[in-house]
Amino acid sequence: MENEKKTVEIRWHGRGGQGAKTACLLLADAAFSSGKHVQGFPEYGPERMGAPITAYNRISDTENLVHSNIYHPDYVVVVDETLLHSVDVTAGLSEDGAIIINSTREPEELRKQLKGYKGKVCAVDAEKISLETLGKNFPNTPMLAATVKVSDVIDNKKFLHDMEGSFRHKFATKPNVIDGNMKALRMSMEQVKVG
């Protein structure tokens, strides 16, 4: 049974330690700041570094009543491309939606691995952006920005403004990190390839 589709549902696939859960919670935070009702929650189990993990967002204008996992997402975000081999990432994904993958490859090439998925396939090289802007591989910040850009679930300008505020708060003692993170968001929004 489909949920009322006024709610935007997003499923994150990552590996333990990569920050997919953090990105999911940051997206909930940012959507909250733009006046939405939000849920951000990871699926918990016996966690290990590197093991596949899943996290979820529901974002809507009214209260979210449902507390189950998400089986028919509007968007899927894949933080680790190697998961395409082992996890059915497009399961239940809306063909009107999109999948956003952290990859150096072109969307059309990625599509071959997606079991005939007909919706949008988007790619962004989050590792490269992260290395250029932060000097380390933190793919979650660029993946968050690409997700906001592709889904338009939050007004993009408002998102950048709110994120700057939360980075200033979060990194009050390390102001040099703020610019790098903001740059990572902007670059990702510019560079994400929609195919």
Add this chain to the structure above:
Amino acid sequence: MGTNTRLSGNEAVAYAMKQINPDVMGAFPITPSTEIPQYFASYIANGEVDTEFVPVESEHSAMSTCIGASAAGARAITATSSAGLAFMWELLYVAASSRLPIVMAVVNRALTGPININNDHSDSMGCRDTGWIQIYAENNQEVYDNYLQAMPIAEHCRLPVMICQDGFITSHALANIQLLEDEEVRGFVGEYNPEHYLLNPQEPLAVGPYGVSPYYMEIKKAQAEAMKDARERIRQVGKDFGELSGRFYDMIEEYRMEDAEFAVVVIGSSAGTGKAAVNMLRERGVKAGLVKLRVFRPFPREELAAALSGCRAVAVMDKAEGFSGCGGPVFAETRSALYDAETRPLMVNYVYGLGGRDVTTDTFETVFDALQKIAEDGHVGETYRHIGVREE
């Protein structure tokens, strides 16, 4: 008035604790409730509360700490889950029979085995007969609101209270929440001035002495009376809280029950998912409704009888296996509540969601389909059923 923000269920409980600033916390970490003492310890470290934090070596000692502190006249709190709650078992009885108004945050997790960290209600359902008041939450907002109501209930009734929420499903999910201002919380919860307490030199007393047979039964009867009387206090505090916050609470919540022919009875976060299913079914013309048990102890017998007696068929959902061989505890008590009603619905039990088995709107749709069939057939068939079990 109040702050519109977003917190996880665990953060919401810790924040409520901070706003109350109780005297003593005894706690030992266990997933998924660990974050509660963790957040609270940071409030202590930052000087935001002046609570005495007792980092004990086990949950048995955590509850013992609360019992000692509460008997001395202090406001005492703790938090736990699953095996941690089980390790407190004996002390749960001591706290309740000593009539100590301890407040415990329970983050519901399957009680082993096989070992499992995910949600069901087997931990708190297992201790349903220990003499504690049990209040369950559907979402983050409710667990915060319930926590703020716990002390006004506990201290008036002289009974300990468990404030339960679903492990991970609400405890680790970020969601919107309205918080009260600190002054509003302190005004609502008030100062604790116990009538009898150990540290009162004017009135020497013993707490927890041997109960000889000529007195034991009177003590248990008084405890049972206190639990019966707690209903009125819970309703009153829920109403007072509503006047303060705009969010009113009662023993049960009836959702689209006015003309419902088919209803489910459910506890906790799955009530929200069930409500979404009810809304979809109503759009298709099915007269579906839902009753959420907010309070399980004391059991809302009269409320349930009134809410359900007009239905054609009712499904009672148990997120714990009771091993009675004929249904879960919520089913047994709900069906019993209807025994004296003039008209009774056909009633079926579904054990669901054990050890984190996901519960979706589809789950509820299946249940409502079954209820319609039961009503058509005029008989229930097998009353004791499980839903969500893989069958291959």
